[in-house]
Amino acid sequence: MTSWLVELGQSTAALLMAPALVGLIRWLKARLQNRCGAPIWQPYFELHKLFAKEAVVSTNASWLFRAAPYVVFTSTVAITLVVPLMLVPLPFDGFADLLVVVYLLLLGTFFTALAGLDPGSPFGGMGSSRGMTVAALAEPTVAVAIFALASGAGSTNLGHIASRLIASPMAALTPGHLLAFASLFIVMLAEAGRLPIDNPATHLELTMIHEAMVLEYSGRYLALVEWASAVKLLIFFCLLANLFVPWGIATTVSAPALVLAAAALVIKLGMLCVAVAVLETRVAKLRLFRVPELLSVSFVLALLAVTSSFVLR
Amino acid sequence: MPLFLLLGAPLLAAVIALMRSRYARLTGQVSVWLSLVPIGAAGYLWREVNRGAPVSAAGDLVRADALSVVLISCVSIVAALAAWLGPGWWGREDLRDYQIRRFVIFSNLFTLTMLAAVVSNNVGLMWVAIEATTIVSAVLIPLRLGKSSVEASWKYLLIGSVGIALAFIGTVLAYFDFVQRAGATTQALNWTVLVTAAPHLHPDVMRLAFVFLLVGYGTKAGLAPMHTWLPDAHSEAPAPLSAMMSGVLLAVALYAIMRWKTVVDLALGTPFTNRLLIGLGLFSLVIAAFSLVTQRNYKRMLAYSSIEHTGLTCLGLAFGPLGVFAALLHLVNHSLVKSTMFLLSGRLHERYGTTNLAAVTGLLRTMPWTGALFAAGMLAVIGLPPFGLFISEFALLRAGFATGHRLLAVVMLALLVLVFVSLLTHLNRMLYGAGVEGLRRGEDHAGALVPLALCLAVIVALGLVIPAPFWRLLTMGAAVVTR
């Protein structure tokens, strides 16, 4: 029973924590660029402002345009119910596995892209075209990375994977594991729309992908979309953190363990934020047609991960 | 008695036409009615033979066993069809009376000779009759005198006569062998006598004889590479005649080959004849299949498909008892469908005034019923269910596999696919499309289509069920060949 509470609690926490993640990355980037930067809480202010504003919807747009933000937000939030944050195994583990997570994310992208096409603006079309391209090209990497994890842990359920690793912590350092981590990291950059694939900060017409898709959104719709993307980022971070280095995650429902787990989670997320921030300050955005090369690299990494796990078995 | 009715009716019709130089139409109608007599006779003979006893007359000179009856039925039915759609019944504006008269005379003589060939027990007389078919039909080909029809008939006459002469050499050699064994008798050339003596005949001479016979009768049957006259003659002849030639003349020639195959097999076992038949049959199949790929003339297309089916039948004869049965079934189906197709092509020619494939478009619009029947017939020719040819080709190939000719059967299947595709392409090109400018639409004297539709209905019926008596007849016929 308490585990159910923990489950709901942690996903609520995730939901509330997500904007801070974005804020943290922005702040770190600013510091790295010798700007003082906006406070970490800035995204919350933005969300609050957007919720208060009235939404302007194109006369061309249909019901789908207005439904899409809810679909995206809902699917993303639903995922947080099965992602291991602080506690494994979760009671919901049996209901959805890693594949479900991936395809729920695809569901979000699918509707975002449709919404991008709906108002009939060329930028929206451009955005959805590019967005779907990137999403499609990211799929195989994800799948193979899952293959690597699953063949290691004997299951595609996140809880099992994590608890297997906890059982034998050193398995986290096998080459297959590390390669899979690298590939999934690249995919994270692509899916969450970070540099060098996409620049969340830009509104330069010809370079934007995700921003172009949601260009026509305003008010509450925009708020939901932004929030959802923040949650998406968090989900990827959690996956990277807790599937590959699940150290410190609680296996029993006890206050000290949970506190420890929370602390561990915060530390890991912080490290990932730093990594992303550093990366984003170091690298420039890739040309769109260089992106497939990067993704193919990640695909190869994932394949290597699997094969090495075969060889080593 | 039925045998004499069989031979008498066409003779009578010819004689009447010969006597009455005027009222050509009338004589034509008379010959139509008379053409029903042989069908009746065939039915009677069928009943007799199914009782188990061959019918013979004139001192065993004419004799009808199961095999003959199969051919008799085909010949008489196709002859009736041809007479019905011939120039006699539906007056043709474009034909003069003397032409109609000539047609009536010689088409009946043609029927007579073919019937005589299949009922004569004496292989010498059989040869005489088959030689005569060449002559009478060659006269009829240039009914409308034209460069190409004269050319076609000259080629047909020359090649046919030379070929059949070779068959006579074969006959003489066989007779010589027989005489060496049993001394000269007038009965010697009687098939029944030959068969009884066959096991003692001298193998080497029989080999020689069979080669001559195969080349000779194969020429008439349109086996490659002696087939060359066939596309010309069949495409240039008036439709009813080409129907008879393609429908039954080939069958009659094959009948002669079957008769001799029996004798030779008794003398030196089946493998020899089978190998020769497979060789020629496969070669015919190949030639026909590839000639059909880029064919530009729909009557020649039908002619080549006849060559293809002759080849198939030939291969069937080499596939043991199963194969012979299938071959006979295929022979019957092919006679019906191919004669129908040629008669329909005659209607096409009347309307479009050309035999050029490219010039015929929108057939279904121009002549709905003719077009529909043509399409159905063509689907039957390429061996689709529910038509009879599906069953017979199925049985043929199956016999091929059963007798261990695996590779051969696979090759046959491939060639049949090739034929299927080419014929289907040509057919679709004819059926659909806008149609020709300024061409009259609708059917004229659609009544003529009734018997053709009936014919196709029979083929469909044969594709769904083979009646017991027919089955029995075919089995007995096959037994005659593979005794």
Place this chain on the structure above:
Amino acid sequence: MMAGGLFSQLSVLGSSLALVFGLFVLWRRSLGAYVSAFAWQSGVVAGVAAMVAHFSGDHALYLVAALVFGIKAIAIPRLLTVMGRRFGGDRESHPYVNTEASVLSAAVLVLVAYSVTRPVVALSQLPTRGAIPLAMGLTFVSLFVVISRKKALTQIIGFLMLENSIALLAVLCTYGIPLIVEIGVFLDALMGFLVMQVFVYRIHETFESLDVEQLRHLKH
């Protein structure tokens, strides 16, 4: 025995004569020569038939001899000469195979005939067996004529020679086939010739020539 020896020698002589008349066609050009060669050949065949009738005592063969002589040696040559007078103009000037090659290939064909008829000769006990290959040779030679000569009339003559050779073969192998068949064969031969003659006229009136070479519009 003497008679047998004479019989066989005569038969060989007769058939070789027939063969020679066949070869005759290969190196002459004019129609008249062809006709006379054919007439002589038919005469020889009739003679051989009569001789066989005499030696074997099979009197039906006298009738056959008479038929051959009457129809092939007299009637048909008449008709041919009539046509010859009409179309005599065009000679067999350019055959497919020139004379030398023709004669050589004829020789080869005779050899082929020898090898082909080996089993027959081996089986036969008749005194006429030595002549059988010659008759077969004549068959091949006349086939060669039909193939290699361009004029319709020449082809007809080749065909008639083919029939002669077959008649000869029948007589030599088996002392004649049953009479009824024989008669039927003759009827066919006659009808065939008549029809061919009709076609010669037609060809001439549609193509203004007897050159069969022109008859090649029907292709593929």
Place this chain on the structure above:
Amino acid sequence: MNAGGAEIWLRILLVAFPIGAVAALVVRGALGRAIVAAAAAVGSAAGFALAAMVLGWGEPVRGSFAFPLAPLVFRLDPLGAFFLVVTAIVGFAASLYSFGYGAGSPWRVLRTTGVNLNLLLLGLSLQVMADSPLTFLLVWELMSLAAYFLVLAEPDEPGAVNAATWYFGVTHAGFAALFAMFFLWSGGALTASFVELRAVPLDGALRDAVFLLALVGFGTKAGIIPLHIWLPRAHPVAPSHASALMSGVVLKMGVYGLVRVTFDLLGSGPAWWGMLVLALGTVSALLGVLYALMQHDLKRLLAYHSIENIGIIFMGLGAALLFRTYDLPLLSALALAAALYHTLNHACFKALLFLGAGAVVRATHTRNIEELGGLIRRMPRTAFAFLIGSAAISTLPPLNGFASEWLLFQSLLGGARIPAQSVAVLMPVGVGLLALSSGLAAACFVKAFGITFLAIPRSPHAEAAEEAPRSMQAGMFLLVAACVGLGLGPAFVVPLLGRLIARLPGLEPAIGLHAANGALTGLPDGLGQMSPPAVALGLVAVAVVVAVVLRALAPPFRLRRGATWGCGRLLQTPRMQYTATSFAEPLRRVFAQLYRPTEDLTVEVHPDSEYFVRAIRYESRVHPWVERLLYQPLLAMVRGAGRRVRQMQAGSVHLYLAYMCAALVVLLFVARWLP
């Protein structure tokens, strides 16, 4: 017939379809359409009932009719019954749809369509019951014939005749392959039933030959690359409910045949069988979707997606064969179950999409999506149905496409258990490409749905569009329900499949394919678990919570309609919108190596200086190179051979006589040394 209950349904089925066919010939007008549709619907329903009984009670239904050569033998076992269900569902929807669809089309078209629709349904239903080679081949050919005439229903459509010819030609080639297969196998015997074939001992080479012939024969019917050439031609030109049947069900007969032969009758084989099928499947899946991306013709696009999904199904079959070779029966059963499940699912959503496309084409008289747009407002119900179909084919949870692909993923993940490492490493590649094709499918359907239904109409056709009549909507929404139901109910379907797979020789452990309390498990011994109902429930719950929370906490919602912003553009015209071509452009560039597009760029410059460009013309075409490399040379070869053979008939009578004599001499000498 045994089994009283089922017999009645079989009788109804055997009577209803012919009635429909005859009615189509004789009755005109709305009444005629009604009778035809009703007959087809009743027949399909009867088929469904029959199949349900057989599936439920596992006992096969038998029957036989007299026929030339050998009696026709019919026997419906659970495997066949499963495919009969596929036929029945799509057939029922299509027949409902056909009533409204036929309104307004000319009598000739109606007649052909009505007759052949019923005959096709009859053929499909009998195909899965055929129990002897003769029966199987006969029904096979009749089925092809009906489909052929459906393709030819509107012969004046450009390309229709050509497509029909291609279709029938290739199909007949496949028929020949099957013929050879069966009789090589039985040694020419007319086996009385398939079971006898199982007993026939085959040596290695012959078994391989049989397998390859089966693969070719059934592959042509299923339309796997490179035997697919007829499919994108034939499916678009047929009337849409016919296309739905052909894409949804007729292709599946190839799958059925392959399962029947390789799993039921032929028995386990070497590893390369499975690898070959897996490879073919993967190639078909990837190339299929890639070519689909390049299409502007809505129905052609769907046709290419059929190739993709058939490829996915074949991947399942191939994996199953591999696992069976390596004696992993449970995994093999799982892969087979995935393939069969995807067969059913693809039938549902592909039929749905074709029906939707048909509604669009009927309303706008064009199949070119570049001329469409904004239909979601004019035909909202059709749009919704099409959206569901698109989501399903894009494997989005919780719809049916996802359920079956999840199973397939699970079975492929199990590939790690294959002992031979060289084979095992192929599995992740397969997984990756499967994921890629599903991702590309999603992209493709964003394009298809977005360009067709969203934004502003791009042509007057699209502006004038009207919603489809009720009967057509009924057909579509039936399939929508099927898509959702099958998406939520794998826990019900998979044990069923497990039971029928367990009847196949060597796959008895399949009975272990259970589904614990609504959750779908990859395997009894782990390897992942998920529960579509739970996922759906979770989504709904979250949505409710979100809605409640927003209502409670967020400030009141205000909405204003305005012109599209588009970074501050003032005027918006349809021509400014993204087109399907431009949508697919990035992927076309990424996969240029695979497409090998033909491009030509002509720049017209000012005479004075090439820096002043007057006009730029750029043209690029994507032509499937499989055709260029395989079929064009083949055709050229055959034509050349034909021409060479025709040289024989040169016209000279002397030549002809020479042939004869040559034949004579040759045969004379052959006869010498022939035994």
